[in-house]
Amino acid sequence: MGAGDLGAADARRRDTNATDPDRSVHVRAPGKINVFLRVGEVREDGYHDLATAYQAVSLYEDVVAHHDDGFSVSFTGSVDVSSLPTDSSNLAMRAARALARRTGYRGGVHLEIDKNVPIAGGMGGGSADAAAALVACDALWGTALSREQLLKLAARLGADVPFALMGGTAIGTDRGDRLSPALARGTFHWVLAFSDEGMSTPHVYTALDAHRERYAADIRPVSTAPTVEANVLQALRAGDPEMLADCLSNDLQAPALRLRPELAEVLELGETSGALAGIVSGSGPTVALLAADAESAIDLHVALSASGLRAARVTGPVAGARVVAD
Ligand code: C5P
Numbered sequence: 001m002g003a004g005d006l007g008a009a010d011a012r013r014r015d016t017n018a019t020d021p022d023r024s025v026h027v028r029a030p031g032k033i034n035v036f037l038r039v040g041e042v043r044e045d046g047y048h049d050l051a052t053a054y055q056a057v058s059l060y061e062d063v064v065a066h067h068d069d070g071f072s073v074s075f076t077g078s079v080d081v082s083s084l085p086t087d088s089s090n091l092a093m094r095a096a097r098a099l100a101r102r103t104g105y106r107g108g109v110h111l112e113i114d115k116n117v118p119i120a121g122g123m124g125g126g127s128a129d130a131a132a133a134l135v136a137c138d139a140l141w142g143t144a145l146s147r148e149q150l151l152k153l154a155a156r157l158g159a160d161v162p163f164a165l166m167g168g169t170a171i172g173t174d175r176g177d178r179l180s181p182a183l184a185r186g187t188f189h190w191v192l193a194f195s196d197e198g199m200s201t202p203h204v205y206t207a208l209d210a211h212r213e214r215y216a217a218d219i220r221p222v223s224t225a226p227t228v229e230a231n232v233l234q235a236l237r238a239g240d241p242e243m244l245a246d247c248l249s250n251d252l253q254a255p256a257l258r259l260r261p262e263l264a265e266v267l268e269l270g271e272t273s274g275a276l277a278g279i280v281s282g283s284g285p286t287v288a289l290l291a292a293d294a295e296s297a298i299d300l301h302v303a304l305s306a307s308g309l310r311a312a313r314v315t316g317p318v319a320g321a322r323v324v325a326d
Contacts, residue, residue, distance in 0.1 A: 020067075021067050022067075023067065023140065024064050024065060024066045024067075024140070025064070025065045025136045025139045025140040025323060026062065026063070026064045026136070026323065026324045027062075027063050027064075027065070027132040027133075027136040027322065027323055027324065028061070028063075028321070028322060028324050029061050029128035029129070029131045029132035029135075029164050029165075029167075029321035029322075030056040030057060030058065030059065030060055030128060030164065030167055030319070030321075031056070031057055031059040031060070031061070031123035031124055031125055032054050032055065032056050032057065032123060032128075032164065032282075033055050033057055033123065033190065033281050033282075033288045033316065034052045034054055034055075034250060034282050035053045035054075035055050035232065035236070035244060035248055035279070036051075036052060036053040036232045036247065036248070036249050036250070037249070037251055037282070038050060038051045038223065038226035038227070038228070038249070038251055039208060039226065040222060040223045040224060040225065040226040041223075041224055042205075042209055047159065047175045048175070049174065049175075049224070049225070049226060050172070050173070050174075050175065050176050051171070051173050051226040051227045051228045052171070052172045052176055053169070053170075053171055053172075053182060053232050053233070054160075054169065055169050055184075055236075055316040055317050056163070056164075056167040056168055056169075056316055056317050056319070056320060057123075057190060057192075057315065057316035057317075058314045058315050058316065058318050059116050059123065059192065059312060059314050060116055060128075061113060061114070061115055061116065061117055061125060061128040061129050061132055062114040062116075062132075063092065063111055063113050063114075063129060063132035063133055064111070064112040064114075065109050065110070065111055065112075065133070065137055065139075065140045066109065066110045066111075066112070066140075067108075067109065067140065068107070068108045068109055068110040069107065070108040071088070071096055071097055071108045071109060072093070072109075072110045072111070073086050073092055073093050073110070073111040073112075074086065074110070074111070074113070075113050075114075075115060076112070077113075077114050077115030077116060078116050079115050079117075079118055079119055080119075081115055083119065084115075084119065091126045091127070091129060091130045091157060091158065091161075092111050092129040092130050092132070092133040093133070094130070094157060095129075095130040095131075095133040095134045095137075095153070095154075095157055096109050096133050096137045098134075098153055098156065098157065099133075099134055099137050099138060099141075099145070100137070102145070102153055103141070103143040103145065105137075105141045105143055107141070109133075109136075109137050109140065109141075111133055111136070113129055113132075118194050118195075118286055120198025120199055121194065121195070121199075121281070121284075121285065121286040122199065122201075122252075122256075122280065122281040122283045122285065122286050123192075123281050123282065123286050124160040124163070124164055124282065126158070127158050127159075127160035127161045128164040128321070130154070130157045130161045130164070131161050131165040131320065131321040132164075132321045134150050134153060134154060134321070135150065135321045135323065138150065139323055147165075151166070151179075154177075155177040158177075159172075159175040159176040159177045160176060160177075161177070162177045163176070163177075163179060163320070165320050166179055166181070166320045167320025167321070168181060168182075168184065168317045168318075168319065168320065169183075169184035169236055169316075169317045171228050171233075173226075173227075182233060182236055182237075183236070183237045184237065184239065185236075185237060185238060185239035186239025187239070187316070187317075188239075188241055188290065188315065188316050188317075189290075189291040189292075189293060189296070189313070189315055190288050190289060190290055190291065190297070190313070190315070190316065191270070191275065191288075191297055191301050191304060191311055191312070191314075192286055192288055192289075192311060192312045192313075192314060193266045193270065193286070193289065193309050193310070193311050194286055194311065194312070195263070195284075195285035198285065199259065199260065199283060200283075201282070201283040203259065204252050204255050204256050204259065204284065205252070205255075205283070207258060207259055208251065208252060208254070208255040211254070211255060229249075231243070231246070231247045232247045241291070241292055241293070245276035245277035245290050246277070248278075248279040248290065249279075250279050250280055250281075250282075252283050252284065253279065253280040253284070256280045256283060256284035256285065257280070259284075260284065263280060263285055263287060266278075266287045266309065267279075267280075267287055267289075269303075269304065269307060270287065270289035270300065270304065271289075273299075273300055273304065274291070274296050274299055274300050274303065275289035275290060275291060275300055276290045276291065276292055277289075277290050278290070289304075297313050298313065301313045
């Protein structure tokens with residue numbers, strides 16, 4: 001058999017897979033922490049220019065895509081999923097529809113989503129669902145878009161969706177959706193402290209703008225072209241948690257703390273319980289506490305749980321949205 005015959009056999013197998021009505025595809029996508037987030041000015045489209053260093057962590061969304069005539073979504077999970085929309089406003093469903101439109105695919109999909117990333121928690125859970133839906137439908141339908149094509153579709157769905165697709169460690173600029181991978185060595189150990197109630201990302205950005213406007217005379221001018229500081233890149237490259245702890249920074253932390261003052265106590269408790277440093281993740285309210293190593297992360301997790309907080313131990317960086325062989 002020549003190479004051409006092998007290619008044809010592969011293509012036939014792919015076609016059969018794409019149309020087998022009982023076949024399903026399972027994709028896993030990670031949540032993220034912004035270890036550095038600098039917010040610039042508000043733009044005409046309502047978004048803010050920003051510069052961020054993302055790290056994907058081992059708290060996952062699992063999405064299983066099944067062939068169907070229409071588009072639908074259902075949720076299970078370790079978090080309360082009762083508030084999530086299952087109509088066409090759902091971001092994962094919008095992702096599936098966008099892929100069908102982009103490729104001319106005529107069928108539909110049922111998405112089963114098992115959620116572990118907190119809802120409205122500042123960890124990009126909804127974005128991970130959308131990224132996973134793109135990868136799952138692309139594999140299920142055999143539409144075979146390239147990573148670049150999927151990244152482009154992802155950027156239209158939300159600022160954090162491309163990173164959930166890419167995973168690892170990356171620098172995000174523009175709205176956070178223009179990505180370049182960052183060199184990172186080793187594994188960082190985090191303990192996440194969850195809140196019972198989520199926070200609206202637009203509210204936190206609006207609170208930041210309001211504060212900046214009110215105190216314009218007293219604070220340094222807002223950067224027009226924010227960048228990620230060199231010491232952050234160096235800490236990630238070195239895989240050095242002490243160095244990273246010294247440069248964790250998030251412009252959304254102050255407005256998040258103003259909206260939820262009790263988060264300051266969580267940060268303090270983390271730091272007095274052995275964390276190297278803590279940070280509000282993205283727009284919050286999840287607090288990410290950086291530990292020196294796996295053992296200190298276990299101790300920290302025990303201490304937070306003993307204080308009545310819901311917490312989880314995760315590591316990063318991990319891969320982006322990927323098909324899982326069941
Ligand atoms: O893109 P995504 O839907 O995740 O963004 C949610 C909201 O967060 C936006 O509607 C906007 O209010 C705010 N946002 C922003 N600037 C960014 C990213 C998000 O103002 N770069």
